Amino acid sequence: MSNGPDASARLEAWATAIASASAPHETDFAVHTALTYARGGCGRRALVRRAPSVTAGSGGELVTTVLPALWDALAASCELLKSALGSPVVANGVSTATLLLAVQRRRDGAPPAEGTGGSAPAEPATGGGELLVLARAVAEVSRRLQAHGMGPAAADQAAASAVAALHAGRDEGAGAFLGLLAGEGRDASGERSAGTPRTGLRRLAARVPGLRRSARARGRSR
Numbered sequence: 001m002s003n004g005p006d007a008s009a010r011l012e013a014w015a016t017a018i019a020s021a022s023a024p025h026e027t028d029f030a031v032h033t034a035l036t037y038a039r040g041g042c043g044r045r046a047l048v049r050r051a052p053s054v055t056a057g058s059g060g061e062l063v064t065t066v067l068p069a070l071w072d073a074l075a076a077s078c079e080l081l082k083s084a085l086g087s088p089v090v091a092n093g094v095s096t097a098t099l100l101l102a103v104q105r106r107r108d109g110a111p112p113a114e115g116t117g118g119s120a121p122a123e124p125a126t127g128g129g130e131l132l133v134l135a136r137a138v139a140e141v142s143r144r145l146q147a148h149g150m151g152p153a154a155a156d157q158a159a160a161s162a163v164a165a166l167h168a169g170r171d172e173g174a175g176a177f178l179g180l181l182a183g184e185g186r187d188a189s190g191e192r193s194a195g196t197p198r199t200g201l202r203r204l205a206a207r208v209p210g211l212r213r214s215a216r217a218r219g220r221s222r
Contacts, residue, residue, distance in 0.1 A: 007180060008035070010173055010176060010177055010180065011031070011034050011035055011038055011177065011180055011181075012031045012034070012035075014034070014169075014173070014174070014177035015030040015031050015033070015034035015035075015067075016030055016031065017165050017169065018030070018067075018070065018074075018162050018165055018166075019067060020165075021096070021161040021162060021164065021165040022066060022067075022070060022157075022158045022159075022161040022162045022165070023066035023067055023070070023158065026065065026066060026067050029067070030067055033047060033067045033068055033071065034067070034071055034181070037068065037071040037072070037075070037181060038071075038180050038181055038183075040183055047068045047071075048068055048069070048072050048148075066150070066154075066158055069144075069145055069148035069149075069150060070141075070145065070158055070162060071181055072144070072148065073141045073142075073144035073145045073148070073159070074141060074162065074178060074181055075178070075181040075182040075183070076144050076182075077137065077140045077141050077144060078178045078179065078181065078182035078184075080136070080137050080140055081137050081141070081163070081166065081175075081178055082175045082178055082179075084133045084134050084136065084137040084163075085166060085167060085170040085174055085175060086170070086175065087133045089133060093167075093168065094131070094134060094164055094167055095164055096157070096160045096161045096164045098131065098164075099131070099134055099135065099138050099160040099163060099164055100138075100156060100157070100160045102131040102132065102134065102135035102138075103135045103138050103139050103142070103156060103160065105135075106132065106135045106136070106139065107139070134163060134167065137163055138156070138159045138160050138163045139159075141158075141159035141162065141163065142155040142156045142158075142159040142160075143155075145158060145159060166178070
């Protein structure tokens with residue numbers, strides 16, 4: 001895939017951010033799996049079909065592989081996610097815990113909580129209507145993860161963590177990253193157009209946990 005340096009850097013940065021949030025034990029191969037998925041074709045199909053376990057850890061134990069299914073779920077939910085991230089009503093910071101609570105309330109048919117309420121972790125005040133926009137996106141990503149064989153609780157956790165990370169960097173190319181995963185901008189030859197300047201990636205590295213080390217490493221390599 002000849003994404004160009006900016007698009008490739010965007011994929012690398014966001015793959016690291018999403019893995020750090022949703023599957024920390026898979027960060028070592030986050031970039032590889034994201035790039036493979038974004039290229040499409042047989043590589044993507046093989047990645048998605050791959051058995052859901054890899055050897056990892058100091059003891060060589062088998063651990064569940066989340067990222068291939070997560071890239072597929074995010075790509076399939078691309079338009080819904082971009083709409084949610086771009087919604088003018090979704091303006092405040094949200095955490096994984098807040099999104100999990102909002103999704104559960106949505107499924108239970110309960111009215112969304114205003115602000116934090118009850119035992120929810122301390123958060124910037126976020127109205128229930130705003131959370132519903134993101135909760136719908138989390139529920140859709142979770143549904144697609146469960147279709148890949150992930151358990152409901154694990155799927156909810158991975159989906160909420162990913163959406164929270166995307167929301168935190170929504171002004172730093174989250175939508176463009178989703179578009180790259182989903183294949184937007186690929187021409188007939190399978191090539192993609194270049195993304196946006198690297199300065200946005202530096203700002204993203206300062207805002208989204210897990211990206212600072214990756215950004216510094218890229219800076220030293222130049």
